[in-house]
Structure formats: C-alpha cells, structure tokens
Amino acid sequence: MTRLIIAVDGPAAAGKGTLAKALAASLNLPYLDTGLLYRAVARQMLLKNLDPVTESGEEAARNLQPQDLLRQDLRVPEIDRAASTVATQPLVRTALLQRQRDFAAATGGVVDGRDIGTVVFPQADVKLFVTASARTRALRRHYQLHGDATLSDVALQRLIEEIEARDQKDASRAVSPLRRAEDAILLETDDLDAGAVLQKALSIVRNR
Numbered sequence: 221m222t223r224l225i226i227a228v229d230g231p232a233a234a235g236k237g238t239l240a241k242a243l244a245a246s247l248n249l250p251y252l253d254t255g256l257l258y259r260a261v262a263r264q265m266l267l268k269n270l271d272p273v274t275e276s277g278e279e280a281a282r283n284l285q286p287q288d289l290l291r292q293d294l295r296v297p298e299i300d301r302a303a304s305t306v307a308t309q310p311l312v313r314t315a316l317l318q319r320q321r322d323f324a325a326a327t328g329g330v331v332d333g334r335d336i337g338t339v340v341f342p343q344a345d346v347k348l349f350v351t352a353s354a355r356t357r358a359l360r361r362h363y364q365l366h367g368d369a370t371l372s373d374v375a376l377q378r379l380i381e382e383i384e385a386r387d388q389k390d391a392s393r394a395v396s397p398l399r400r401a402e403d404a405i406l407l408e409t410d411d412l413d414a415g416a417v418l419q420k421a422l423s424i425v426r427n428r
C-alpha cells in the first residue's frame with residue numbers, strides 16, 4: 221500500500237469534508253478534517269472565557285486531546301467565527317502543524333482544510349481545490365444543518381454574508397491563507413452533486 225496523500229482545500233461549506241471522507245473510504249485511507257482542530261481550539265478558549273481576538277490560543281492548541289475533536293457541538297456559528305479568528309494566530313497554526321503531518325506520515329491519508337496543499341503537505345500526491353458560489357455554499361450549509369426547513373430571503377442573505385466574511389478572513393490572513401496551490405486541480409461544484417464530485421476526484425487520483 222502506498223502512502224498516498226490527498227489534499228482537499230477550499231472555502232467554507234464547499235463540500236470538502238464530504239468529498240474527502242468519500243475519497244478516503246473509496247481508497248481505504250484515513251481521513252482528517254483539520255477544521256475540527258481549529259474549531260476545538262476555539263471551543264476550549266470560549267469555555268475559558270478567552271477572547272480569540274485578543275488572547276493567545278497557543279496553550280489550547282498544544283493541549284488539544286483527541287476526544288476534543290469528537291464533540292457534536294463544534295459546528296455552530298459562534299465557533300465558525302471564533303475558529304477563523306484563532307486560525308489567524310501564527311503560534312496556533314505552528315502548534316497544530318506537526319499534529320497534522322504526523323497524522324498522515326505513517327499511513328497516508330485524505331486531509332481537508334484551507335492550507336493543506338500549500339503549507340501542511342506541499343508535496344501531496346494529489347491536490348484538489350473544491351469550490352462553489354457563496355450562494356450555493358450557504359444553501360448547502362443550511363440544508364446540512366436544518367434539512368428542508370424553510371429559509372427566507374433575509375436569512376439566506378445573512379448566511380451568504382457570514383460565509384463571505386469567513387472566506388474573506390481566511391483568504392486575507394498573513395499566515396497560511398486560504399488559496400489554491402498552483403498545482404491543485406480546481407473542482408467547481410455549483411452544478412455537481414456530491415456523487416459527481418467524487419467521481420471526478422477519483423478519476424483525477426487514478427490519472428495522477
């Protein structure tokens with residue numbers, strides 16, 4: 221078995237996790253959602269009343285325990301915001317870097333995030349950059365969290381603005397910003413369901 225490393229990056233709610241998980245299952249590789257690391261650090265800080273804008277998250281990042289990543293309450297708007305704030309801190313990113321590299325060093329893996337193809341695994345065997353319009357992504361996140369529940373135009377607009385604000389924060393930070401690696405293959409998914417995205421990605425992996 222080769223130690224294949226596949227990097228899946230892209231903006232919020234583009235379908236990175238869905239694709240990375242399905243690819244990992246198809247290729248019999250471990251899967252790592254690196255967003256959970258930043259979310260778990262943010263949650264630890266909020267629990268201690270530490271403001272991620274003004275206080276360091278380094279200690280929380282160093283002390284992260286595996287069970288911190290398994291919580292069901294990491295995907296809430298408060299943690300979306302706090303995670304993308306704490307993710308701007310260089311010391312937090314450094315503290316989490318080796319953990320991400322160690323994860324895939326022995327076995328390979330499919331790893332999703334923002335800087336996997338650019339910083340964490342610049343030598344990844346395959347790099348995918350998954351994206352879709354902010355509107356599509358807002359609708360996906362709404363459906364993912366609330367199923368068919370109605371969404372007013374005002375609520376959709378707010379969701380689009382939240383997603384765009386987080387993209388802006390992720391793409392404009394000084395350290396490891398969200399950007400497509402030069403050698404990453406772009407997957408525009410507005411008109412593709414998750415199954416179609418998986419098929420495209422699998423053919424990219426097979427043809428690498």
Ligand code: CDP
Nearest residue numbers: 233234235236237238360364409412413414
């Ligand atoms: O990990 P990321 O935030 O990029 O997105 P996700 O949690 O994998 O996907 C967000 C939602 O979009 C999920 O409910 C997926 O089922 C859905 N979706 C998708 O992942 N890919 C598509 N092409 C279409 C929808």
Ligand code: CDP
Nearest residue numbers: 232233254255256258303304307333334335
């Ligand atoms: O699932 P979604 O795309 O909404 O977010 P996520 O992947 O769970 O990431 C949450 C936040 O963590 C992002 O907005 C980024 O600020 C940060 N993050 C990062 O900076 N680098 C990564 N490799 C993964 C996430």
